[in-house]
Amino acid sequence: MKLEVLLEAIGANYPYTPLPDIKGIQMNSKQVTNGDLFIAVEGFEVDGHAFIDQAVEAGAVAVLGEQRIRNLNVPYIRVSDSRKALAELANCFYGYPHRKHTMIGITGTNGKTTTAFLLKHILEKMGKTCSLIGTVHNMINNQQLNSKNTTPDSIELNRLLDISQDEIVIMEVSSHGIQQQRIEGIFFDYAIFTNLSHDHLDFHDNMWDYFQVKSRLFQHLKPNGKAIVVTDNEWGGKMQDFLIKESVPTHTVGRYPHDELQLKRICAEYHSIAQYQIEQVLHQVKIPLAGEHNIWNTLTAILTCHEMGYKQENINNTLPSFKGVPGRFERYTHKRGAIFIVDYAHTADAIEYCLLTAKMQQFNRIIHILGFRGNRDISKRKEIIRVSTSLSSIVILTLDDLNGISQNEMINQLENLRSEFVDKEILIIPDRTKAIQYAWDFADTGDWVFITGKGHEQYQQNFNLPCESDPSVIRYLQEVNDEN
Structure with a gap:
């Protein structure tokens, strides 16, 4: 050129x-x-x-x-x-490649990945071809590619859009991606806001700054583009108000009569049944994933597909075959009947949603394994432990990615955090694989064990057991127990 x-x-x-x-x-x-x-x-x-x-x-x-x-x-x-x-x-x-696709952008602290996978599943069941660009991996022309960042740099992003022959592109759009102008010049047919909670305040000055960066996604709507907003959180309501003032066509998911898709009732089982109303018609759908947060993720995907012109019955009929998302509420069963959950949750809100799922079931104890990344937002750590200890019988603090901090320094930080919760049962087991093994050996019938923070991600340092991720530790322990 x-x-x-x-x-x-x-x-x-x-x-x-x-x-x-x-x-x-x-x-x-x-x-x-x-x-x-x-x-x-x-x-x-x-x-x-x-x-x-x-x-x-x-x-x-x-x-x-x-x-x-x-x-x-x-x-x-x-x-x-x-x-x-x-x-x-x-x-x-690359010839303005976003123009040849129906573009869906999803932003928010939590729920981006699950909503993206749900949309891809529904739309492919409707006969569409979909590319997926996000945290777990990229999927282009039915080929899985590694993902380095939630939102790739602008060169890689435009290259992926260029090589994609798929009709629809579903993108997770991070606040880092927006702030660093990776999506500059790219415009979307649908832009989705899931929620906002305390995260990335090592990158953003405060929550208001974080919110304003997220809101910039909606400046990237095509002339006939639509905003989809979940209003069942404080910042969702603020986003709705902001978009209305900006004259952006906005469609909402929430519990209120003015929401286009209104959640009416939940029947709480392991997988909930949700009753919702849209265009004055009641519908009932079995949510394919556990947890209240996944009710909102599912309903958000449903409303988006509704705005794309698909019928509610056809949308709902696709959901039973959804197999979930790697590292998002992945469930494993222990031989003594305990349930192990691996989840990417790394904010207080997301962790609370996870742990409350066990509270909705019959359970014996909740055991929670979590760690914090070095050189990352330390302002959220105490609130995460507060939420965890309020819902868990035992909390095990362990290591996540060190990111340049020495192991001893990170252990000292964990010790200091534990000292602020002297009346709670908190263990520190620095080796992440040994922390999971401890819970595996300790867990009994009816226990729910949550391992949060990394989900599908691979470890960035070596641990004691020959494993590269949280799910691989569970599989390793299952194999060892089978042999014994």
Whole structure:
């Protein structure tokens, strides 16, 4: 592609000719090959401007950045915001690929992944082909691809949209992805807000800032696009009010008469039966996943499909065959009758939803295994332990990803947290696999054991047992017990 065409897309120009043809766009100097345009982005840990020389040596034929750079032997285009330019250039380079798809974007603290998987399942049962871009993995043209971030960087995102031949693309959109302008230039037919709770306050200044970043997704609606909002939480109501003031077509899921899809009644079993009303007609559906939070995830998917023109009966008939989401309320049965749950929950709200699911059943004890990631939002930790100890018989604190913090320092942080709950039964077992093994050996009939925080994710450090994730520890312990 001609560099002139790319520069025109961002309203920039370079006064000298001739300009080179561009074969690719890169923001990582290590990935540059001959003919690429290198975008120097000032990141949170490294500054791309420091790697301009390496990019040129690797074959970059032009460079774009924010700093004043002289004496470069390839064209250098200076812009005020290279991160925004990166997204717009990637969009142009790949031919604005979002335009060929029906685009669904989902944002919120919790529920993005489950809602995305539910939508994909329902729509494929309706005969549509769907791409999925999110936390667990990416699925493009029925091929599973690894996912590095919930929302990929703008180059990778546009590349995935370009290679996708699927009719519908369902995307999880994180606050990091919005704030870092990864979705700049991409527009959605449907934008969904699930909820907001205390999380990522190491990245956002406060909850209001977090909310405002999330609300920016709705600036990316296509001219006839629609917003879907869950109002059964404080921030959902605020989002509805904000969108109405902004004249955004908004459809809501909640418990109130003014909600387009109104939850009327729940019959609480392991998998709940929900009665809801839409267009003055009552419907009943068996929720395919346990927990109140999954009632809202399911109803959100139902309303979205309703807005896409599908009939309620047909939507509801697809749900019994839904098999769940890796690392989201994955259930395992112990040989003594205990139930083990592996879940990604890492906020107080999400953990409370998980533990309350056991409270709705017949149970003996609730045992909760959790850890905290190093160099991550420490302001939420005490509230998480407060919620856990209020609902659990035993809490086991263990290690999550250290992220550069020493193991001893993380253990000290856990000890300090435990000291604030002296009247609660809290154990500290640093090795995550041994913590799970302890609960496995300890659990008995009727116990519910929750292992939260990582879900499907692989461990970032070595532990005692030869396992790479929480589910693999459970499977390992099942195999060992079978052999014995």
